Amino acid sequence: MYRYVLRRLVQSAFLLLGISAMVFFVMRIAPGGPTAFTGDPRLGKVYLEQQRQEFGLDQPLPVQYGKWLWQALQGNFGRSYTDKRPVMTVIAERAPRTLLLSGLSLLFGLLGIVFGVFAALRRGGIYDNGLRILTVIGNAVPHWWLGLIILLISARTIKIFPLAPPTNGALLPWIHFLILPVLLGALGGWLGFSRFMRSEMLEVISQDYVRTARAKGLNESTVTFRHALRNALIPVVTILGGSLAGLFSGSILFENVFSYPGLGKLAVEAAFQRDLPVTMALVLISAALVIVGQLIADIAYGFVDPRVKLD
Amino acid sequence: MSGDVRAGANTPRLADARRPPPATPGYFRRVWRRLRQDRLAIMALVLLLAIVALALAAPLISEHLLHADPNRVRLTQKLKPPSAEHWLGTDEYGRDTAARLLYAGRVSLTFGFMVMAIDFSIGVVLGLIAGYFGGRVDDAINALIQIINNIPTIFLLIALAVIFSPSVIGLAFLFGVTGWTGIARQVRGRVFAERGLDYVDAARLAGASTSRILFMHILPNVSSVILVLIGFDIAGAILGEAALSYLGFGVQIPTPSWGNMLSNALATFSDTPWLVIAPGLAISLTLFAIYLFNDGLRDALDPRLNK
Numbered sequence: 001m002y003r004y005v006l007r008r009l010v011q012s013a014f015l016l017l018g019i020s021a022m023v024f025f026v027m028r029i030a031p032g033g034p035t036a037f038t039g040d041p042r043l044g045k046v047y048l049e050q051q052r053q054e055f056g057l058d059q060p061l062p063v064q065y066g067k068w069l070w071q072a073l074q075g076n077f078g079r080s081y082t083d084k085r086p087v088m089t090v091i092a093e094r095a096p097r098t099l100l101l102s103g104l105s106l107l108f109g110l111l112g113i114v115f116g117v118f119a120a121l122r123r124g125g126i127y128d129n130g131l132r133i134l135t136v137i138g139n140a141v142p143h144w145w146l147g148l149i150i151l152l153i154s155a156r157t158i159k160i161f162p163l164a165p166p167t168n169g170a171l172l173p174w175i176h177f178l179i180l181p182v183l184l185g186a187l188g189g190w191l192g193f194s195r196f197m198r199s200e201m202l203e204v205i206s207q208d209y210v211r212t213a214r215a216k217g218l219n220e221s222t223v224t225f226r227h228a229l230r231n232a233l234i235p236v237v238t239i240l241g242g243s244l245a246g247l248f249s250g251s252i253l254f255e256n257v258f259s260y261p262g263l264g265k266l267a268v269e270a271a272f273q274r275d276l277p278v279t280m281a282l283v284l285i286s287a288a289l290v291i292v293g294q295l296i297a298d299i300a301y302g303f304v305d306p307r308v309k310l311d
Numbered sequence: 312m313s314g315d316v317r318a319g320a321n322t323p324r325l326a327d328a329r330r331p332p333p334a335t336p337g338y339f340r341r342v343w344r345r346l347r348q349d350r351l352a353i354m355a356l357v358l359l360l361a362i363v364a365l366a367l368a369a370p371l372i373s374e375h376l377l378h379a380d381p382n383r384v385r386l387t388q389k390l391k392p393p394s395a396e397h398w399l400g401t402d403e404y405g406r407d408t409a410a411r412l413l414y415a416g417r418v419s420l421t422f423g424f425m426v427m428a429i430d431f432s433i434g435v436v437l438g439l440i441a442g443y444f445g446g447r448v449d450d451a452i453n454a455l456i457q458i459i460n461n462i463p464t465i466f467l468l469i470a471l472a473v474i475f476s477p478s479v480i481g482l483a484f485l486f487g488v489t490g491w492t493g494i495a496r497q498v499r500g501r502v503f504a505e506r507g508l509d510y511v512d513a514a515r516l517a518g519a520s521t522s523r524i525l526f527m528h529i530l531p532n533v534s535s536v537i538l539v540l541i542g543f544d545i546a547g548a549i550l551g552e553a554a555l556s557y558l559g560f561g562v563q564i565p566t567p568s569w570g571n572m573l574s575n576a577l578a579t580f581s582d583t584p585w586l587v588i589a590p591g592l593a594i595s596l597t598l599f600a601i602y603l604f605n606d607g608l609r610d611a612l613d614p615r616l617n618k
Contacts, residue, residue: 015454018457018458027472086529140546140599142591152581152584155580246463248466252465253554267469282470
């Protein structure tokens with residue numbers, strides 16, 4: 001077990017190293033180089049050369065990468081071009097909001113497990129078929145567009161939800177505001193987890209040990225919840241880790257639809273202003289968060305399922 | 312005893328149970344026959360073809376039916392609600408929304424196909440190579456897949472779009488470069504199961520080159536897996552384009568796409584519901600048709616799945 005954890009840790013570190021290298025070199029092959037984003041085209045060659053020296057751009061690429069990585073590891077991604085504050089300060093300010101929104105979305109999204117279990121138990125029934133149709137429709141409709149439509153209804157007819165987050169820190173307006181983005185964020189989880197859970201549950205129900213439990217004369221609810229459900233839940237742990245990347249991608253859209261000032265909104269603002277240090281740091285940090293999430297999920301899997309021989 | 316042996320000869324081996332059906336002669340004819348009987352899938356296919364036809368015929372329809380040029384600015388006609396003259400109203404420049412929607416459909420659908428073509432070119436080749444050779448090659452390709460998969464896609468695409476400010480084709484290329492990993496993984500898994508089978512050994516002994524084995528022998532046998540992924544990939548690309556264009560980093564105006572039409576609608580958001588509803592409905596309807604058809608296709612390709 002410990003060997004497995006250690007191996008996964010090393011793997012994750014290398015993965016992050018690979019991502020950082022990719023992020024760095026992509027940034028450097030940008031047309032015109034990094035100075036194209038800061039330099040004024042009217043400035044002379046001498047000044048550009050001076051600027052290149054100032055940013056250390058005259059050094060060989062591997063050296064630049066080493067220096068950049070060393071700084072990044074210490075949490076120093078330079079200063080934002082627009083904000084002038086250190087990139088990490090800007091990100092740290094926004095991160096809790098995104099974690100709150102994504103966390104709540106994930107938490108409510110887990111209800112999809114319940115939907116899936118019921119669909120499996122009443123397989124072929126009205127509920128199961130209804131859920132299947134809703135899943136196809138739910139996957140076809142972009143969730144952020146659905147958010148726009150609900151906001152549109154709120155703006156034109158009944159004011160169900162506020163169009164923008166409250167300006168003060170009062171708790172109730174914030175809860176009222178968060179309902180819609182959290183529900184839409186959870187929608188992805190409902191669709192994904194319910195389908196996954198349905199097939200897992202159907203698979204487990206047909207296993208021999210479930211038949212044995214029934215044959216022993218146990219009542220149906222004990223069989224379902226004690227024997228089937230507990231085993232069907234195990235693989236959910238694995239897709240939890242995988243759903244993190246999607247959660248972050250989703251947060252970009254929801255944050256912009258609902259003007260929620262988190263990392264997703266920051267990413268769009270920074271990109272519009274061509275604030276490269278912030279953009280690059282966000283790619284790297286969001287990837288790091290996903291990798292850590294995946295790591296935790298994988299290790300948790302080893303603890304939850306004793307059948308898995310991890311090393 | 313002997314009875315057991317004969318029974319065993321007729322029942323498929325356990326290993327075969329998870330194999331996709333092989334591409335024997337007439338396989339795709341049988342698939343089509345099964346598909347034809349699936350009424351829902353055929354309805355979805357008709358809907359899909361209708362959407363494609365509408366997009367293809369955009370110039371004809373705009374000129375003769377809508378009497379509108381998608382790019383003609385008429386400021387006196389701006390932000391008109393739907394009427395007999397403008398079926399879906401007009402936008403902030405007085406351009407006909409219906410005509411723009413059709414032209415945007417051309418862009419969004421073409422985009423979906425382009426991304427799919429790139430995704431499959433990369434994903435199938437790398438998946439075949441990784442699955443067939445295994446070992447170091449497999450590890451290297453897997454590392455690449457892991458790197459791409461662990462970066463939230465939209466963050467990455469926004470960053471890339473800012474750096475390269477791509478054209479529509481460039482954007483499709485960026486989507487393609489970041490979107491092939493799922494296909495590669497699926498293909499790799501299937502090839503891994505195929506490569507130990509007798510027909511591969513037979514081909515090798517017959518002196519077939521590696522590329523011939525990969526593309527002429529193994530690829531047809533994993534094609535049923537690949538076909539299902541095509542629809543999902545196109546749908547994903549259309550959805551991704553819409554999201555990125557909505558945020559302002561995708562297809563750039565004046566080229567209309569379903570995503571950037573939504574983005575432009577934001578300025579007058581609550582006064583012009585038709586500008587928000589129409590493009591989103593177009594996206595939803597297209598994706599709905601694709602998913603529904605795909606569902607039927609999957610069952611037709613592998614009837615054993617439909618237990």
